Amino acid sequence: MLLPLSVLALLIVVNLIKGADYFSISLINGALYGNIPNILFGASELVVLAIGMTLVTASSGGQDISVGVAAAITSAVFVRVLLNADHITWLTIVVGFLESAVVGIAIGAFNGSLISIFRVQPMVATLILFTAGRSISFMIDGKLSPVLANELTSRIGGVMPGVPIQTPIILTLAFIALIAAVLKTTNLKLYAEAVGTNEKAARLNGINPIKIKFLTYMILGFCAAVAGFIAVTKAGRHDSVNLLKYVEMDAILAVAIGGNALSGGKFSISGSIIGAYTIEVLSRTLLRLEVGTETIKAFKAVFIIVLMAVSSPVVREFAAKTLRRLRAEADPGQDSAASDPEIVAKKGA
């Protein structure tokens, strides 16, 4: 938790140096805009996916690289429901979302069964969908990039009349609250951590590791549906090729920045959430520093290399050692100083 927070603080300082108006928020057409709302708005999908990615990482010690593709498929389902309706109402949207959620959970179940029952390595298992997914999404689409031209979905992707905060931000917060409630009312955290740390011991204590891994992948599938829903309403059209492209890598990165071991076990959801926002802040900071959009990825990579090196156990140990030595030099052992009359006398003089 300390690492992502300090990185976030560092980035904010950089932004403040660049311009003191960083925190300024303005009211345009009844909604709040500015750097902070933009970050919260931009990171919505990533936050949702990072939460699910944290759970599968904890339980299976591996990552799902098909989440972006899964979101493309689920949102295609959502769009199809809307386009088939004669008249789009709130009910149509709810039905569409529920259908996409079912598809998302089914995708999670597919990945989960490969990983938990057939013991395929998570990255290999999810590579299947990663490869095939966008074609499937295109097939569901039926035509190239269908457009969602209606008032209701643009409100979901933008602002509701009379609500000063953009809807994706609210949806993300609601989703975080939902996950918090699940963790509070179930033993998901304890079970997933136990399975991820020591599967054999977990089994001997009555936990079924297969079920738990399966469950976390289904939850991630649901997360993908939510992220796809937010992304497609934001964009207003469904682009099978580019919707949430490469988001899986950012989601994995968010988990890592959040201080979670990618080998599984103990996890912190709040760490991953902060990690996700950190990635968004980083991208926007680089844009603010006038790094060109085509080179931004290289800069991002450099930043990540530094971040990972700093947080590696090798560097941490070295830092701790150096710190101890410096302290020892600055403050030579009190006992020796006290017992040496000459030093005491000099100090007195």
Place this chain on the structure above:
Amino acid sequence: MTENVLEMQGICKDFPGVRALHNVDFALRKGEIHALMGENGAGKSTLVKVMTGVYEKDAGRIVLEGKPIHMRSPQEAQNLGIGTVYQEVTLCPNLSVAENMYIGRGRYAFVQWKRMNAKAARLLNSLGIPARATQQLSSCSLAVQQMIAIARAIDMDCKILILDEPTSSLDEDEVRKLFALMRELKSRGVGIVFITHFLDQVYEISDRITVLRNGTLIGVYEAASLPPFELVSKMMGKALEDVEKIKKPEASAQEASEPVFEAARLSSAAGVRPFDFRIRKGEVNGFTGLLGSGRSESARAIYAADKVTGGETKMNGKKVKISAPIQAMKLGIGYLPEDRKGDGIIAELSVRDNIILATQVIKGFFKPLSRKQAEAFADEYIGRLNIKTASSSTPIKSLSGGNQQKVILARWLLTHPEYLILDEPTRGIDVGTKVEIQKLVLKLAEEGVSVTFISSEIEEMLRTCSRLIVMKDRQIVGELSGTNLTQADVMDAIARGGA
């Protein structure tokens, strides 16, 4: 024949807080098979590791063919002609047989495939190993893989071959093939150090036996002149004359009460022969036998820790089905596994989470204990069992072995079990804690909990158990209780394979 190929004199090896080897002498003749015997923690593996350069000795002398040697790494030992084959096959299953035999051996960056395959084929042929050089290793049976590991070890002028439990995962037929290979090597003048827990195998193939106990040398004996019974007593550390007779007066009183748990013809995928078992309310019984005799596997079969393959179980007279640990837990059975690190603790999690785990799982996925409740439970048992930890939030991995074991005990006590299985609860922990755990077991029994207690230390079993089930070669060979429960009887039963 009497020429010594290897002599070790006055070997000492200390680990922080433990003296693993104290002044141990060992001599290996040319062309002999020499069994190294001792119970767990006797120092066998430490001696082997000193022999193979894994550990550096603290004191003593090692002489190889008359020349004193100093080994600093396993590589050096290998170059000197000391080859080792470990219990588990440590080869690469997806490489070919020849590659496995020569990989990492070449002096050049490029491999001469043709020459390598031809060389491998010659060696396999001369040793009579039924495998082709180009075959993928994983397509060979376990025994053949074991033999290939031996072939790898003995190539390059091997003078000494160390076999650490090579037979533990082989069936009878495979063992016979392995022994044939060992005899072949023996006839070529290779000195073989053989470590095993199977007494029959020791007598079948060994010329001499060296016995270690608690890091000291007990003696070197000709296999032909040391009866199995004496070997067992030497390994376990009780001379026959000073065996104390302990009686359990309450044993007869329990005869009247009904059994809490019963099993009939129970067997598991781990290879225990079908066995019958029963335990009464408040009784402490135990499985005894040498390591690998199937004592742990039997306990695991009761708890369904291994896949149960047959048999019937009854709890309090009612027929029950136990096919997964959760079913056993819900019936009030607790199980403390032998391998604390691998099967017991959840290393990353806090002491608190480790304590409440079993109780929580029994309660159910949708009924988490509140943080306050969990803390209260954890603190209660940290106090009751005197667990030394900074707080209940400390990760369990930072506790000492004894305290980790107490946490696992606390985990099961918190579930208020009717029947508790403790497999080696005192292994690798200090003497003070050992006694605490033994007392706890007796106290539990007084409170009406039935306990199955397994330990490699026979004295400990005698102190705590009122009935002992003797195992050998994965089956029950006898049962001792009442006046029969003495060290001499137990050792006799283990050695002779019957009571």
